[in-house]
Amino acid sequence: MCVLPFMKLFIVLSIICNIFVLITFQQMKSLRNTLLLTAAAVMLVFAACKKPVPTQTKYIPKDVSFVFAANVKNLQEKLEKSKISIDSLFKKAIAESKSSASELAKWDDFKNAGVKWQSEIYVYMQSKGAMITGSNAIFGAVAAMDDKSKFQAYLKKQAPDAEIKEGSGYSYANIKGGFSIGWNSDVIVVAGAVGEKYSNNGTVNNAEAQITAAFSQKEAESVAGIPEFRELAGKKSDALVWSNSTASLAAIPMIGLTKAADLFKDCYSAATLNFEDGKITGESATYMGKALSDIVKKYDMPEVDIKALEKFPSNNIDGFISMSFQPGILVDIVKYMGVEAIANQYLASMGFSLEDIIKAFKGEFTFIASDFAIEEKPNAFLPQYKTKQPVFKMIVNAKMGDKAAYTKVTNALAAKGILVQQGNQYVPAMATGGYPVTLDEKDLYFASDSVVLQQYKAGAGKAAISDEIKNKIKGKASAVYFDFSKIIAGIPADSSYAALKAEAQATFKDFIAVSERKFDGKKIGSSFELRTGNDKENSLASIIKFVQKAVAAAETERKSRNAILDEEVTLDSLPAGDVVAPPLLEQPNK
Secondary structure, three states, X not given: OOOHHHHHHHHHHHHXXXXXXXXXXXXXXXXXXXXXXHHHHHHHHHHHHOXXXXXXXXXXXXXXXXXXXXXXXXXXXXHHHOOOOHHHHHHHHHHXXXXXXXXXXXXXXXXXOOEOOOOEEEEEEEEEOOHHHOOEEEEXXXXXXXXXXXXXXXXXXXXXXXXXXXXXXXXXXXXXXXXXXXXXXXXXXXXXXXXXXXXXXXXXXHHHHHHHHHHHOOHHHEHHHOHHHHHHHOOOXXXXXXXXXXXXXXXXXXXXXXXXXXXXXXXXXXXXXXXXXXXXXXXXXXEOOHHHHHHHOOXXXXXXXXXXXXXXXXXXEEEEEEEEOOHHHHHHHHHHHOOHHHHXXXXXXXXXXXXXXXXXXXXXXXXXXXXXXXXXXXXXXXXXXXXXXXXXXXEEEEEEOOHHHHHHHHHHHXXXXXXXXXXXXXXXXXXXXXXXXXXXXXXXXXXXXXXXXXXXHHOOOOOOOOHHHHHHHOOOOEEEEEOHHHHHHOOOOOOOOHHHHHHHHHHEEEEEEEEOOOXXXXXXXXXXXXXXXXXXXEHHHHHHHHHHHHHHHHHHHHHHHHHHHHHHHHHXXXXXXXXXXXXXXXXXXX
């Protein structure tokens, strides 16, 4: 528990006491002691109130690209309320796979391997090097130790050929598959490498090196040393997700030729996930370093254009994406990264610059789709055959911005024969695969067909978007929505999967995600919600039940196909003499 109130009282008392000392003795030495004592008290406050993080996080490198953690205890308790046991799930899966009794024994051994299953389990990925020089990725997992002796006994039983070695304060072993395992009395760390490399003597692989680094690094060298990660790890949640933009960029070829690494330095994404009754909820924050913050804080984020969604001509909306931002952000980012000159060199022959293209747009984009279905249509290349193809109505609308930039770009493209002017608008000179595209000084449109385009431009439509959804996206910088129940309804189901389709519709309802407009100088927040059909049942339990039914349906389908194949093979394997030809009918006399 934080002792901040008590420390504040201590600071006040220390200052009062030392002021009394100053008045009494009037010596500079007392002033020095006053400052030192007060500073010490302040430091004690911050040290006492520093949020604790799970021990496992101290073994995860600071420069990992991705971290996922699950609170096993929370998830298990929520499943038990829905009368679902993780143990019974695994045992059922083993039984249905017709595995031997030894597989069931291995599962029992795994449960009692000395791992503290009631604590958080972390999984991470770390990119090493660069792709052009032979990059590789490190994958790792960290769990809390419950009983060290039990774990070592488990390891010896499962990997009898593995040699257990001793490091500085930890033990480790290399096992089959290129994995290394390290442990002490606190944690167990498992590491594996993709794109394996060896040291000069050919004996130490990347996985083993990762184990060595994990047990030798200081807390400041781990993700626990990142304040933003500590804030994330301190939140109550069923799971968390962490990504490091700087680390991810390190694996992109040629990135060193730009200042992208500087721009995205100290940029992180942090999210929490919670499985609640009838829904999965998530809260996330995008943290920005100084360079990117200096750019973003210059611009106010506009809100999504709900009217652009409402005028879509359909009452059967499947989903939409709407976003709004200031194009100046992109201009500043391009300039900071130092790629503007390269882009303009390429665009010089076109007669406009990259900045002209960006400024030509207002920064408001809308995508909306409806009436999704899968229909049989003649094959484009072999019309005598029919293929199943997805069909839907949709519109993509981008608002145009600076008129001078728009005119400059469109005139240049028209001069090159890329665009053709038709009245007050432009259309592409080349065919667009049956999808109409038009461009004028107010809007760029890309539609599924000309009827939808004309109805949308006329503004006569009235999209059936519920007030609940509109209220959730109102005032946001971006929004994403998908109605899974309607999308699934448009997918035809044959006799074997009809029941599963109905289960999918009953399980998955819809999904919505929004991002905030406010930038507090450090981060921008966002949230999402995936709703399931049964609002009285935990969402994780609903999904697990659906997965069980999907696996069962797939197994039934597999057995059915195998039975047909076996029958065909049996007929083909009959000797020629055993096959009796049908009798020939005599020709009638003419």
